[in-house]
Amino acid sequence: MSDSTISIRVGADGATTMINVFTVEPGDQAELVRLEVTGMTGIASKVPGFVRGSIHRSLDGTRLVNYIHWADSDAWRNAHETLKANPEYLEHMENVRRIATADPHPYEVIAVIDGAAA
Structure with a gap:
């Protein structure tokens, strides 16, 4: 894991x-x-096009959010295809699905708003 911004x-x-x-x-x-930390560090981060990922947990214990920055949409699509054929990833997702439901979607940044503390 990295402490960089x-x-x-x-x-x-x-x-x-x-x-x-x-x-x-x-x-x-x-x-x-x-x-998720194990999956991101041991699997996703090794896929070409992976830039950086973050994992956040809700304070009430009912949610976990991860986001992964991919170099571009082609890198994300290629990673998606690569991971679907990776036995280690498939096992990882099987373990995740035993305890959680996932709702993944790709996004693009459309606005960034800084506060006074930035």
Whole structure:
């Protein structure tokens, strides 16, 4: 994991961000965090086009959000196809689905608004 900051900007050279919102029982959130950190560091981060990912957990224990920045939409599509054929990824997702439901969608940045503290 890295402590570096992510530069989020509009029109970031065609970058695509995959945001996945997981719904989980509070008692399973820690396990889901473990699975997602392991999956992102051990599987997704090794796929060509992966730029950086982040994982966030809700304070009420019922959600986990991950987002992965891909170099561009082609990189994301290629990664999606590559991962669908990766046995390690398929096993990872099977373990995730035992405890959570996922709602993944690709996004593009359309606005960035900074606050006074930025």
